Amino acid sequence: MSIAQVLAAGGIVMVPLLLFSVVAIALSVERVVFWVRIHRRQRAIVKGLLQTYRSNPTAADEQLRQHLDLPIARIFLEALELDGASPSQFRLALEGATQAELPLLKRFNTVFQTIIAVAPLLGLLGTILGLIRSFASIQLGEVGANATAVTGGISEALVSTAAGMVVAIFTLLVANLFRGLYKRQVALLQEYGSQLEILYEWHYRATLAPSSTTGEAYARVG
Numbered sequence: 064m065s066i067a068q069v070l071a072a073g074g075i076v077m078v079p080l081l082l083f084s085v086v087a088i089a090l091s092v093e094r095v096v097f098w099v100r101i102h103r104r105q106r107a108i109v110k111g112l113l114q115t116y117r118s119n120p121t122a123a124d125e126q127l128r129q130h131l132d133l134p135i136a137r138i139f140l141e142a143l144e145l146d147g148a149s150p151s152q153f154r155l156a157l158e159g160a161t162q163a164e165l166p167l168l169k170r171f172n173t174v175f176q177t178i179i180a181v182a183p184l185l186g187l188l189g190t191i192l193g194l195i196r197s198f199a200s201i202q203l204g205e206v207g208a209n210a211t212a213v214t215g216g217i218s219e220a221l222v223s224t225a226a227g228m229v230v231a232i233f234t235l236l237v238a239n240l241f242r243g244l245y246k247r248q249v250a251l252l253q254e255y256g257s258q259l260e261i262l263y264e265w266h267y268r269a270t271l272a273p274s275s276t277t278g279e280a281y282a283r284v285g
Contacts, residue, residue, distance in 0.1 A: 076189035076223045083178045083185075084230050090171045091237045097170075098244050105133055109255050112139070116262050134164040135252060139259060150264040157256050168245050175238035179231050186227020193220025 108130055116123035124143055130136040141160040142153055197217050 074189050074192055074223055076185045076192070077226060080182060080185055080223070080226045080230055083182055084233075086174065087178050087230065087234045087237070090174060094171060094237075094241050098241070101133060101248070104130070105135060105251070108133065109135060112136075113255070113258055113262065116259070120266060134167060134248075135255060138164055138252065138256070142259075143263075150260065150267055153263050153267075154260055157260065161252055161256065165249075168248055172238065172241070175234055175241075178234045179238065182227045182231040182234065184227070186224040186231075189223020189227065190220040193217060193223065 112123055112126055115126055120143070124140065127136045127140040127143070131140070138157065138160040141163075142156040145153065145156050148156065194217075197220070
């Protein structure tokens with residue numbers, strides 16, 4: 064049975080189910096490209112960045128600007144652009160920048176959840192419409208029935224149900240995959256963010272040390 068025959072056999076509900084399937088596939092491809100790009104580059108870039116920041120914070124800023132397509136680079140750069148911030152202020156800036164990037168990491172989750180919920184309902188609606196069509200073809204009190212109409216209605220009921228389940232199952236699988244990648248990314252953001260906080264605090268205290276020594280000397284002179 065060809066795709067056109069399946070669509071014709073499933074009835075009117077096959078139109079939104081076809082639209083849902085196209086949307087789910089297109090968004091899945093976009094998310095796969097997004098996550099592959101992140102995981103291929105992120106770890107090496109962040110490790111190099113932390114090593115650079117340890118010795119030269121200014122060079123680290125320039126390095127971050129070269130990778131603004133990565134969420135973690137935008138998060139770190141936004142926090143590091145706060146000149147003279149205390150470690151606690153830096154932590155708040157880092158957390159705020161992370162929260163701003165989370166919607167991008169969870170992008171299309173609402174669409175996936177909508178398809179997962181609505182696709183089986185459309186399949187059930189197709190089942191009901193197919194059964195109605197089958198029962199309408201049976202004339203009570205008459206000998207025999209329109210076999211073609213009855214089997215056509217049953218076929219519509221079964222095909223629409225199967226199509227709705229297939230679309231929902233596929234979308235559920237990819238949505239769970241992306242949810243797992245999202246949780247892993249959040250954990251990595253917390254890990255690398257903590258390392259950057261430690262380095263920032265170390266630089267902050269190293270910067271204050273000379274001024275503190277100078278202040279003590281002036282106090283002794285006075």
